[in-house]
Amino acid sequence: MVSRPALPPVAQESTPALIARVLREAIADGRFPPGSQLVEQELARELGVSRGPLREAMQRLTQEGLLVGRRNRGLFVMELTEDAVRDMYLAREAVECAAVRRIGATGAGPRAAEALAVPLARMRAAAPDPNGREISEADLHFHELLVELSGSPRLLNMHGTLLTQIRMSLTGMQGTYGSADARIREHVEIVEALGAQDADRAETLLRAHMQDGLERLLDR
Known part of the structure; x- marks a missing residue:
């Protein structure tokens, strides 16, 4: 039998990934309309999560272009300009x-x-x-x-x-x-x-x- 490196264990979806999926869904169906602000403190309380994984999830959505950062104001849903x-x-x-x-x-x-x-x-x-x-x-x-x-x-x-x-x-x-x-x-x-x-x-x-x-x- 040919030896090879062992495969890594199958990892469950991380908390930031779960949060990102929930936020992505809310943005897609209009619960967060284009141009609306996502307030970190409110979202953490509403979702029942700590702010660390929430920040990571929001960063993912920023990289995807769904959220846009505005200096000294926070993160907003992309607008359909x-x-x-x-x-x-x-x-x-x-x-x-x-x-x-x-x-x-x-x-x-x-x-x-x-x-x-x-x-x-x-x-x-x-x-x-x-x-x-x-x-x-x-x-x-x-x-x-x-x-x-x-x-x-x-x-x-x-x-x-x-x-x-x-x-x-x-x-x-x-x-x-x-x-x-x-x-x-x-x-x-x-x-x-x-x-x-x-x-x-x-x-x-x-x-x-x-x-x-x-x-x-x-x-x-």
């Missing part, structure tokens, strides 16, 4: 379009279309509330799954770093839909193009879908 929104959509479009091209290149379009029918069905089920949480979560799942189906760990990792900002943008779009029809139709057309092995059309439709989202955020 026009520049920030445009830059986020630039990165998101690059990753998701690359995923579509990869799916097309590997001939996985029909399989991807079948898998994407699941979040699409969730969107249809949530259609009576076009600006609700359920349809937004199904929308997010659709795009996460699209990137996952590319089979590229690096694309998935890059998309993962954008997820909280994407969720913030979906929360920001609430109230901009009169009905769910157009939102669902855009996703249906992308799925149909993938199923037909037409990755070029799927990419064109995805770019148009991204442009619609960008405009909704900037016009809100």
Whole structure:
């Protein structure tokens, strides 16, 4: 038997990582709106944690760009300014379009279309509330799954770093839909193009879908 260095023990999620996850979720769903201040003393009391791991968690979120430090004032949730929104959509479009091209290149379009029918069905089920949480979560799942189906760990990792900002943008779009029809139709057309092995059309439709989202955020 070939000798090798022993593997390290599997570590449980650290307290700072748990705190960061809770704060990330609260930022994503709007409990801490863009531009709001996170007060360390209040958060430590509310979460029932000491300030050391809380500071470490907040530092993580600062490195991710979700929190922004203001000199002599503290930490604030990033604001969805026009520049920030445009830059986020630039990165998101690059990753998701690359995923579509990869799916097309590997001939996985029909399989991807079948898998994407699941979040699409969730969107249809949530259609009576076009600006609700359920349809937004199904929308997010659709795009996460699209990137996952590319089979590229690096694309998935890059998309993962954008997820909280994407969720913030979906929360920001609430109230901009009169009905769910157009939102669902855009996703249906992308799925149909993938199923037909037409990755070029799927990419064109995805770019148009991204442009619609960008405009909704900037016009809100």
